[in-house]
Amino acid sequence: MRDFLKMLRCHHYMKNLLVFAALAFSGQMTDTDKLIAGAIGFFAFCAASSFVYIVNDIRDREKDRLHPKKKDRPIASARISVKTAVITSVICLILAICLICLRFSIEAFSLLAAYIILNLLYSWKLKDIPLLDVAILVSGFFIRVLLGGIITDIAVSNWLLLTVISFSFFLSFGKRRNELKTLDSSSTRAVLSGYTVSFLDKSMYLCLALAVVFYSLWSVGDSTIDHYHSNKVVLSVPIVLFITLRYCMDIEKETSDGDPVEVLLHDKVLILLCTAYAAFMMMLLYVL
Numbered sequence: 001m002r003d004f005l006k007m008l009r010c011h012h013y014m015k016n017l018l019v020f021a022a023l024a025f026s027g028q029m030t031d032t033d034k035l036i037a038g039a040i041g042f043f044a045f046c047a048a049s050s051f052v053y054i055v056n057d058i059r060d061r062e063k064d065r066l067h068p069k070k071k072d073r074p075i076a077s078a079r080i081s082v083k084t085a086v087i088t089s090v091i092c093l094i095l096a097i098c099l100i101c102l103r104f105s106i107e108a109f110s111l112l113a114a115y116i117i118l119n120l121l122y123s124w125k126l127k128d129i130p131l132l133d134v135a136i137l138v139s140g141f142f143i144r145v146l147l148g149g150i151i152t153d154i155a156v157s158n159w160l161l162l163t164v165i166s167f168s169f170f171l172s173f174g175k176r177r178n179e180l181k182t183l184d185s186s187s188t189r190a191v192l193s194g195y196t197v198s199f200l201d202k203s204m205y206l207c208l209a210l211a212v213v214f215y216s217l218w219s220v221g222d223s224t225i226d227h228y229h230s231n232k233v234v235l236s237v238p239i240v241l242f243i244t245l246r247y248c249m250d251i252e253k254e255t256s257d258g259d260p261v262e263v264l265l266h267d268k269v270l271i272l273l274c275t276a277y278a279a280f281m282m283m284l285l286y287v288l
Contacts, residue, residue: 022155
């Protein structure tokens with residue numbers, strides 16, 4: 001069972017919480033119908049992302065065996081057979097389609113299909129093309145937020161989208177940066193030969209600066225937040241800044257491979273800061 005959960009990458013499901021972003025920040029989390037719709041979108045994305053992860057692991061199993069960490073993945077280590085992995089991936093795909101059909105709309109279905117197709121193309125070839133590989137990773141975060149807005153029938157703020165896009169580029173460039181510093185690019189990830197640490201450093205912190213600016217603009221001037229709450233939401237900016245600085249400290253360590261989920265799960269202070277941010281925002285939008 002543990003190997004199956006590891007193959008599904010259940011710990012990466014936290015990324016899918018972005019489906020709830022529009023709903024949470026709109027102050028409508030107490031609307032039961034919208035909350036159920038958001039949950040359906042969340043679980044549909046969990047199934048879709050697991051399908052993508054499994055397909056990628058099947059395709060990359062030979063290269064993964066040369067990777068210091070990925071060699072222990074269930075498929076690469078042969079603890080789970082390719083046949084079993086294929087069957088599991090098909091089940092995940094069917095489940096994702098069935099779930100999204102519960103709140104069917106052309107837009108939501110198209111976004112989920114776009115996510116799957118883009119990531120299959122990424123697994124097939126596009127992950128070897130510098131910048132395009134990062135752009136596809138970023139598109140996954142972008143699509144999650146958009147799908148959440150569509151499935152709950154809530155307008156997604158342009159400032160919020162720009163914030164998510166910028167933060168996603170920051171995280172993706174940071175991951176590539178640390179992979180380049182710690183891995184043998186010739187045998188594990190060919191795309192790394194197209195990057196330099198200097199370029200990734202500059203790009204990473206440029207995107208971080210943009211993300212903080214966009215978040216600040218969202219907190220003070222977005223039409224989806226009423227004037228009363230916007231005067232208080234701006235107080236969350238220092239918390240967001242502190243979270244990003246802590247994250248930067250973590251990925252600057254020589255032992256980190258830059259994976260956002262792994263960085264978060266292995267830093268109790270960062271977990272505490274993110275929890276404090278979530279609690280603070282919920283208090284501002286739903287209590288005060």
